[in-house]
Amino acid sequence: MLKNKYFILSYTIFLTHLYISFFVGEVTNLGALIDNQITFQYVEMFFGGFQKGIIEFAKSGQRVSPLFFFFISIFYDSIGEHLTRILYIFLSSLIPIIFLKILKTRYNIKDNFINLLILSFSLYFNPFFRASAIYITSDNLILFFFSISILEFVKFEKKERKKNFFLFLLFMFFSIYLRPTFLLIFFGFFLIKIKIFKNMINIYSFLFVLVLIIPIIFYYYIYILKFTNLEKNLDLNFNFLISFQVFLSIIFASLFPVLLSKKILIKFFNFIKKNLLLFGIFFIFITIINYMFPYYDLYTRSINLSSSSSVGTGGGFFYKISLLFSNYFIFIASCFFGLLILIFLFRNDYKSYLFLAFLILCYPLKILYQKYYEIYSLILIFGVCYSQIILSIIKNKISYNFFLFFLWNLIIYILSIFYYSV
Numbered sequence: 001m002l003k004n005k006y007f008i009l010s011y012t013i014f015l016t017h018l019y020i021s022f023f024v025g026e027v028t029n030l031g032a033l034i035d036n037q038i039t040f041q042y043v044e045m046f047f048g049g050f051q052k053g054i055i056e057f058a059k060s061g062q063r064v065s066p067l068f069f070f071f072i073s074i075f076y077d078s079i080g081e082h083l084t085r086i087l088y089i090f091l092s093s094l095i096p097i098i099f100l101k102i103l104k105t106r107y108n109i110k111d112n113f114i115n116l117l118i119l120s121f122s123l124y125f126n127p128f129f130r131a132s133a134i135y136i137t138s139d140n141l142i143l144f145f146f147s148i149s150i151l152e153f154v155k156f157e158k159k160e161r162k163k164n165f166f167l168f169l170l171f172m173f174f175s176i177y178l179r180p181t182f183l184l185i186f187f188g189f190f191l192i193k194i195k196i197f198k199n200m201i202n203i204y205s206f207l208f209v210l211v212l213i214i215p216i217i218f219y220y221y222i223y224i225l226k227f228t229n230l231e232k233n234l235d236l237n238f239n240f241l242i243s244f245q246v247f248l249s250i251i252f253a254s255l256f257p258v259l260l261s262k263k264i265l266i267k268f269f270n271f272i273k274k275n276l277l278l279f280g281i282f283f284i285f286i287t288i289i290n291y292m293f294p295y296y297d298l299y300t301r302s303i304n305l306s307s308s309s310s311v312g313t314g315g316g317f318f319y320k321i322s323l324l325f326s327n328y329f330i331f332i333a334s335c336f337f338g339l340l341i342l343i344f345l346f347r348n349d350y351k352s353y354l355f356l357a358f359l360i361l362c363y364p365l366k367i368l369y370q371k372y373y374e375i376y377s378l379i380l381i382f383g384v385c386y387s388q389i390i391l392s393i394i395k396n397k398i399s400y401n402f403f404l405f406f407l408w409n410l411i412i413y414i415l416s417i418f419y420y421s422v
């Protein structure tokens with residue numbers, strides 16, 4: 001009963017906070033605000049119907065999925081923009097709850113509910129989550145479907161029920177419809193978890209996947225190839241060494257508060273001491289690839305934080321700190337420590353690295369935003385990957401690690417408001 005009270009009270013406070021932020025026009029991410037301003041032109045294309053809209057959308061040269069705009073156009077047309085945005089905030093507010101259910105299902109720890117609640121509800125302070133909820137971008141809808149698919153996978157992993165397997169497929173494909181590159185994650189699941197899925201591979205699951213994949217083939221091989229000149233899309237970048245840098249920096253910014261306890265830090269530094277030479281080599285490697293393949297030529301220019309030229313640089317929290325102080329080493333250090341954290345957490349489970357590698361491959365882009373990796377990484381790390389360190393933290397009845405994680409997200413949220421108000 002006490003757990004329910006904590007949950008209901010916390011959810012009510014955070015949902016109310018989201019609605020207040022909506023009505024006052026809170027900005028925690030400028031990209032979401034800009035996307036919201038241009039979204040209507042794509043939504044408007046579908047007011048005349050799906051067939052007409054999808055042709056017009058393909059002609060616009062956009063590589064993103066049109067289904068989000070079609071989905072939103074239905075609500076815009078029936079209940080108006082204002083009510084649609086209110087409903088979208090409510091839908092978005094369910095994502096941390098789904099994350100909480102993933103944690104409860106996977107770890108099955110009854111005495112540590114507060115730890116799981118603090119960890120999952122920290123997402124309410126995530127600037128990208130909040131911006132997508134308030135300014136109705138596709139990110140949270142993708143995250144909503146992706147989270148449900150992971151929840152169903154965790155349930156399937158526990159009991160191997162057919163219902164959970166097919167729901168996992170269904171919601172994974174819903175997220176793929178909105179972000180087609182997530183096909184890589186889907187294939188990654190079957191490659192990495194083939195032993196779990198082997199009993200489910202039959203003619204029925206094959207036909208189910210075939211039916212789900214037909215719309216993707218239909219759109220991307222007919223409309224895109226017919227109407228879109230992909231050569232005009234110059235924002236692609238297949239040098240994943242650059243993506244790897246940004247991913248590591250974001251991992252460090254996301255996970256380091258979880259490790260801030262005396263016991264964990266002692267283990268961490270002892271692990272480094274035992275492998276000092278190896279990590280020295282890793283540091284040299286990270287430094288070299290940062291200078292050979294710099295993200296957005298950071299070291300060649302100084303960008304004022306309030307300058308419009310800094311808009312759209314992406315790169316994550318520590319990249320922006322590097323811009324602020326015109327110091328490239330801050331970004332290099334965050335990449336290095338991000339790598340150390342991943343090796344420390346998953347040194348006994350190489351499969352965890354594969355899951356994260358498939359996530360990196362989903363974004364072959366020149367500009368990489370924190371929203372691409374941060375929450376998805378957390379869901380995969382806590383929901384699918386295995387780490388004895390994380391398990392030991394979650395089992396602690398009173399864990400200051402998750403409180404620090406919550407506090408860190410609150411600080412980032414406050415800094416984001418300040419960042420976009422100056």
